[in-house]
Amino acid sequence: MSTLIDVAGVSLAFGSVQALKDVSLTIAEGEITALVGDNGAGKSTLVRCISGIHRPDTGTIAMNGRELHLKSPEDAREQGIETVHQNLALVEDLTVWQNLFLNRELVHRAGPIAVLDRRGMRKQAKEMVATLAVNVPAVGSRVRRLSGGQRQAVAICRAAGFRSELVIMDEPTAALGVQETARVEQLITKLRDDGRSVLLISHNFDQVMRLSDQVWVMRAGRCVAGRRTSDTTGEEIVGLITGALSQ
Amino acid sequence: MSTLIDVAGVSLAFGSVQALKDVSLTIAEGEITALVGDNGAGKSTLVRCISGIHRPDTGTIAMNGRELHLKSPEDAREQGIETVHQNLALVEDLTVWQNLFLNRELVHRAGPIAVLDRRGMRKQAKEMVATLAVNVPAVGSRVRRLSGGQRQAVAICRAAGFRSELVIMDEPTAALGVQETARVEQLITKLRDDGRSVLLISHNFDQVMRLSDQVWVMRAGRCVAGRRTSDTTGEEIVGLITGALSQ
Amino acid sequence: ACGSGGSSSSDGTLKVAAVIKGLDNPFFQSMEQGIKDQAQTSGTEVTVQAANSITDTTGQADKLTGLAGQDYSCYIVNPISGTNLIQGMAQLAAQKKTIVNIDSPVDAAAAKAANATPATYIGTNNVSAGEQGGRQMLTLLPGGGKVAAIGGIAGDVTSGQRIEGFGKAITGKLDLVQTVAANWERQEALTQATNIMRAQPDLKGFFVANDDMGLGVARAVATAGKAGQIKVISVDGIKDALTAVKNGELDATVAQYPYAIGAMGMEACQAAAKGATLPATVEAPVEVVTKANADQALAATPKPFGTYDDPFKTLSGS
Amino acid sequence: MTTATVSEHHARTWTSQLKDVSFWAEWAAAVGLVLLVIVFQILNPAFLSTGNIASMLVAAAILVILAVGQTFVVATGGIDLSVASMMTLGAVAFGQAYANGWGLVWSCLLAVAVGLAIGLVNGFVIARGKITDFIVTLGMLSAASGAALILSDGKPVTIVNTFLLKLSTGGIGIFGWTVIIAAVVAVIAHVLLFWTRFGTHVLATGGSREAATATGINTANVKIAVYAISGLLAGLAAILLIARVGAAEPASNTSFLLNSVAAVVLGGVSLLGGRATITGPVIGALLLTALTNGLTLLGVSQFYQPLAVGFVVVLAALLTRFQK
Amino acid sequence: MTTATVSEHHARTWTSQLKDVSFWAEWAAAVGLVLLVIVFQILNPAFLSTGNIASMLVAAAILVILAVGQTFVVATGGIDLSVASMMTLGAVAFGQAYANGWGLVWSCLLAVAVGLAIGLVNGFVIARGKITDFIVTLGMLSAASGAALILSDGKPVTIVNTFLLKLSTGGIGIFGWTVIIAAVVAVIAHVLLFWTRFGTHVLATGGSREAATATGINTANVKIAVYAISGLLAGLAAILLIARVGAAEPASNTSFLLNSVAAVVLGGVSLLGGRATITGPVIGALLLTALTNGLTLLGVSQFYQPLAVGFVVVLAALLTRFQK
Numbered sequence A, B: 001m002s003t004l005i006d007v008a009g010v011s012l013a014f015g016s017v018q019a020l021k022d023v024s025l026t027i028a029e030g031e032i033t034a035l036v037g038d039n040g041a042g043k044s045t046l047v048r049c050i051s052g053i054h055r056p057d058t059g060t061i062a063m064n065g066r067e068l069h070l071k072s073p074e075d076a077r078e079q080g081i082e083t084v085h086q087n088l089a090l091v092e093d094l095t096v097w098q099n100l101f102l103n104r105e106l107v108h109r110a111g112p113i114a115v116l117d118r119r120g121m122r123k124q125a126k127e128m129v130a131t132l133a134v135n136v137p138a139v140g141s142r143v144r145r146l147s148g149g150q151r152q153a154v155a156i157c158r159a160a161g162f163r164s165e166l167v168i169m170d171e172p173t174a175a176l177g178v179q180e181t182a183r184v185e186q187l188i189t190k191l192r193d194d195g196r197s198v199l200l201i202s203h204n205f206d207q208v209m210r211l212s213d214q215v216w217v218m219r220a221g222r223c224v225a226g227r228r229t230s231d232t233t234g235e236e237i238v239g240l241i242t243g244a245l246s247q
Numbered sequence C: 001a002c003g004s005g006g007s008s009s010s011d012g013t014l015k016v017a018a019v020i021k022g023l024d025n026p027f028f029q030s031m032e033q034g035i036k037d038q039a040q041t042s043g044t045e046v047t048v049q050a051a052n053s054i055t056d057t058t059g060q061a062d063k064l065t066g067l068a069g070q071d072y073s074c075y076i077v078n079p080i081s082g083t084n085l086i087q088g089m090a091q092l093a094a095q096k097k098t099i100v101n102i103d104s105p106v107d108a109a110a111a112k113a114a115n116a117t118p119a120t121y122i123g124t125n126n127v128s129a130g131e132q133g134g135r136q137m138l139t140l141l142p143g144g145g146k147v148a149a150i151g152g153i154a155g156d157v158t159s160g161q162r163i164e165g166f167g168k169a170i171t172g173k174l175d176l177v178q179t180v181a182a183n184w185e186r187q188e189a190l191t192q193a194t195n196i197m198r199a200q201p202d203l204k205g206f207f208v209a210n211d212d213m214g215l216g217v218a219r220a221v222a223t224a225g226k227a228g229q230i231k232v233i234s235v236d237g238i239k240d241a242l243t244a245v246k247n248g249e250l251d252a253t254v255a256q257y258p259y260a261i262g263a264m265g266m267e268a269c270q271a272a273a274k275g276a277t278l279p280a281t282v283e284a285p286v287e288v289v290t291k292a293n294a295d296q297a298l299a300a301t302p303k304p305f306g307t308y309d310d311p312f313k314t315l316s317g318s
Numbered sequence D, E: 001m002t003t004a005t006v007s008e009h010h011a012r013t014w015t016s017q018l019k020d021v022s023f024w025a026e027w028a029a030a031v032g033l034v035l036l037v038i039v040f041q042i043l044n045p046a047f048l049s050t051g052n053i054a055s056m057l058v059a060a061a062i063l064v065i066l067a068v069g070q071t072f073v074v075a076t077g078g079i080d081l082s083v084a085s086m087m088t089l090g091a092v093a094f095g096q097a098y099a100n101g102w103g104l105v106w107s108c109l110l111a112v113a114v115g116l117a118i119g120l121v122n123g124f125v126i127a128r129g130k131i132t133d134f135i136v137t138l139g140m141l142s143a144a145s146g147a148a149l150i151l152s153d154g155k156p157v158t159i160v161n162t163f164l165l166k167l168s169t170g171g172i173g174i175f176g177w178t179v180i181i182a183a184v185v186a187v188i189a190h191v192l193l194f195w196t197r198f199g200t201h202v203l204a205t206g207g208s209r210e211a212a213t214a215t216g217i218n219t220a221n222v223k224i225a226v227y228a229i230s231g232l233l234a235g236l237a238a239i240l241l242i243a244r245v246g247a248a249e250p251a252s253n254t255s256f257l258l259n260s261v262a263a264v265v266l267g268g269v270s271l272l273g274g275r276a277t278i279t280g281p282v283i284g285a286l287l288l289t290a291l292t293n294g295l296t297l298l299g300v301s302q303f304y305q306p307l308a309v310g311f312v313v314v315l316a317a318l319l320t321r322f323q324k
């Protein structure tokens, strides 16, 4: 497997909080890579670096061997990186379909004029949501009115729904019910089967062990270990996370 | 065990969405009661009714046999009901200690004048947080700067930290790491041991089966079944949630 | 009271500070022009400051207090209200500086209480300006009828006095059916005049508290197709209004001469510096300009076209 | 059957819409306007005469245009306190150009260009300098009026031009040309807001700047664009103002500022951003204009007018109280 | 050792504070004021004469009091557009009472009571009627000025009272009595905001009304209370205004409105609510006052002053740009 993303020596501080300390890890093409660690270990911060929200203080992030200089999330999306953020990043006052197609809107084009294809977007949105959610929310209703899990489903649909090379999911199933979790896990496997890469952040070890090909462990801002999933056990991972074991 | 909370025939609609349909269930004193169900089943809505945020359209909620007429969350807190909401309900711009003591502030009193005991609150807050979180956030830092799990820990501390009869936790461990989850589970058990009652909403069946004494199942706004945990299995619960099995 | 502290600055030139009303009305530009032109004739150094708007009472007070600490020997003040500059004036009086009050009078009782009575007051009598407008309206509407008045900001004293004078002059002969406030704004006056013409289809005339608004009203009348049928008279005598009178868009304007007022204010300072005793009150000239004398007025503007009594000419010896 | 699908089904039926409170909230300004019209019409039958309707519409045209610009800004969670001063400066620039023989077309273009330029400056300072909208546009309010005073030397310029005269007096039926211009602006704005990607991005920026940024929307550019729109429309409004009063003046026009924001809020647009309509603010502007017109028509004393205006504004807002 | 504990440790050391951008943001208004003072002092040495300092402080006193009231409102995410009109109405009520022989004490109490009453009405309509703050206080701005006009019949009442005269001219050293009153108000407000439960609840309400409600805080009452405070302080400011201008007038005092909000925002208080200081707005008010004073002192032409004010306001805000 060739390396898709290569994070090398990334550090980032917020004021006096050093959230990332010299983090290096790789994401292989066509694999599911898991990232685990305690609360506050720096996982989401690393995700935000890869998806263009934060810029590292030092260190580099390369994709397919070429160094990325992500100045904004727009850059990351253009490179084919889609993200489901932990805080969801949905616009509460927009409808489900508007959120799904945000900055990816379908348009009818007539010369220089591009008019939104509202009907087309509604229709596609309905199909996308139906594959994931059990209690399907109306795609015309505002996100503000959805339950915790319904929102999560919308965010996942958005990230998976578009042709992208890497899909990052920051605790995608945290708010999901059994059935929905199963569907998302299916979706993640399907993404890999389609040849796309997935970076999965999860506190659920069963899930990590079941789905992932590679696991990276973070502790207090550092990436302290990496294992092939097939070569490790849940216990070892827990030991690495807590620091009871070391590299 | 005597009944602490008795929810009888509660219905609630948001515009044309019927979120709760004739829900009846009980919470016994000194027990851990679990509430499970798919995303959008109505669990959080029911919690918001019991904690005084929503008022049911019809039906009653009684505590110790006396009907409650909760007009606001303040009423609920006065009755001894503390809640960890799914959306956390922390004030991002306030510090950790301010959030912990919100509307429960410690004061130095001098006649009619009551001045905040900032130092006392800081000190106690530090102790409270240390019991739950692994990467302890500074109690003086604003909640805005905390990671997902750190926030969750703060919210749980707040609900558990004060003398209350019923602690409601809406998916308390969803964002938590392994160690933190273990600590919260300990805390929940300890609450029961102290004779307090807990209402636990969770999508984690292992957790539910391990901790709870009684399980209620919701589906599409209805409470479709109730079981003593000792008399049921994870498979039965899943069947009830999906509707494969019925009451 | 004072008027004796006419000390000059070290190098011998007289230094004068003036605080006048608003910025956004040409009326005050003429006033400033008068002050400056007169200062130039005798090499007087002058600073002119103005409030941000015609309602900025405290802002104007701040400007006077800002200037009060400096070494000017004479202060020309045109207060927005009767009392808003009292505090600064008290400061000046305590330093024995000369205060010359122009255009709008300082409230006499308040000035006395603060021990800061100005050396002289030069300005138009707004009630009488209104009366002159009223008399002119009577000659335009000999057959009687309904008229309406459009004022500045509701509650503004100058505007109130003009309308009061107008009302006095027409009582018993014309019917003043409505008074509205148009904030000294041309657009607002236009809108309100349009509304009034709807409410009073048989209206015969408008009296407007200043020219800027008067031009808006004249436009409303023209747009409604009632030019000539409804008479419009306003107050001030700014250049555009004089032109409008000449062209028949405006029927008359009661012209005051801010230029003369400003110039006389400066003369008063110069006279005081020479140790002269100033007269307590000097009434500034007011002339009714109609089509008949519009050319004359235009030719002379910003100076008055008629002759007027200027007691300071002799006092300052210029 | 899930609860949510039920909702979508319902949304289609007309009767259930009437029962939905949020339906009323969206149309609160319209309901308020209708009530106001009924009351005034009962008290004075001249209110709904075609003549009076025509003049109310003309009087509202400038406010409508400013309110539309303000709507875009407010939809992003901003506020443009400089609308009125941009209009003033645009008007003064027109006046100077016209007086210097630039001719009508170039003078008009200059007015619009000046508005646009100032709007761009506002947007640029806000978006790139990361300074609160309120402060930047408050500063610009002051700076633009200062510039207008300097440019005009504080004096009005009378503009005599037959084309502008026709613009302000002619029209089709009861609709004056300026009214038609305002209507066209409103329609274009509506299409822009609801039928283009840009419009969606405006609402997303206002709804959650963080979320919009995370989906790759360049929210800084969106901010700059909405202030540019507001400036451009203020420049257009300047031309209408000159046509209306026949002069270019450095007047402060403060009432236009407060009224433009009031029209937007009465129109049900949230000052927090993220939710907006164009019809709402347009109706809000009509409501405010009808209010002054009606009160004067009824001969309400000048001292009682502000009291009545305050009262009606709050009452009309009461109708929007069901809005989330 | 966890990252977070490191941060807390750092917060104690002075040098690291100086490196922290948010430290500078909190003190931006102060830095702006110091820079302004230095520039003016270089250009005109009379600027820092004790006489001029004293008169600047006196000129700032009313604005400081209004800005403190506005701060409480803004801290809850609201805005009080009626501060200036409440002050006007309070002043007019004072004038009428005094003219009718109520005597000084009762007239003062009336002014404060009127402000308090209107503030309560604002708060009540906003909190219970669930109407946007902006619209309610905009309506009140209009209604209160109307009431002031009606009550006074549009005429100012000259108040000649030696006590008030002393209040406005006397003092201790370079601190006039009104300055001392404003300082006392600011200190009390600071204690209220940071050392009482009420203050915490104000910030919580502004930070997240939902979260505050969930912890049982009665946010409606908090809203009512902050508007009451703003009204009460406007009533107090009315007395100072009368002392300053020597009369009770129905003037609109609009500049106080915009300046009070500007002082608050320059002071680093977020208009979104939830974060506030008292020192910030106080320094903001001083900055705005020093600005006009300095420009006048330098003899900057009246036409250039608004331009300069706009410029400096934006520049000062630039200093707060690091604030989150």
Ligand SMILES: Nc1ncnc2c1ncn2[C@@H]1O[C@H](COP(=O)(O)OP(=O)(O)OP(=O)(O)O)[C@@H](O)[C@H]1O
Binding pocket: A014, A017, A018, A019, A037, A038, A039, A040, A041, A042, A043, A044, A045, A046, A086, B135, B137, B144, B145, B146, B147, B148, B149, B150, B175, B177, E003, E004
């Ligand atoms: N914007 C910020 N400002 C200051 N500190 C921050 C900021 N964002 C994150 N941090 C801090 O950085 C550290 C890492 O946070 P991060 O959100 O990356 O953790 P995480 O591994 O995703 O944890 P969780 O599992 O709880 O989501 C935490 O201590 C957090 O408080």
Ligand SMILES: Nc1ncnc2c1ncn2[C@@H]1O[C@H](COP(=O)(O)OP(=O)(O)OP(=O)(O)O)[C@@H](O)[C@H]1O
Binding pocket: A135, A137, A144, A145, A146, A147, A148, A149, A150, A175, A177, B014, B017, B018, B019, B037, B038, B039, B040, B041, B042, B043, B044, B045, B046, B086, D003, D004
């Ligand atoms: N304020 C609201 N307005 C409209 N609909 C709402 C509102 N709150 C909840 N709903 C709807 O009510 C239903 C139940 O929502 P609720 O949040 O109670 O689900 P839940 O069981 O907690 O789900 P989850 O496990 O995803 O948190 C959902 O369909 C949701 O869309």
Ligand SMILES: O[C@@H]1[C@H](O)[C@H](O)CO[C@H]1O
Binding pocket: C021, C025, C027, C054, C103, C104, C158, C209, C210, C211, C235, C236
């Ligand atoms: O006398 C002046 C002018 O009439 C001006 O138009 C308004 O203010 C008054 O003081």
Ligand SMILES: [Mg+2]
Binding pocket: A043, A044, A045, A086, A170, B147, B148, B149
């Ligand atoms: Mg995280």
Ligand SMILES: [Mg+2]
Binding pocket: A147, A148, A149, B043, B044, B045, B086, B170
């Ligand atoms: Mg839920």
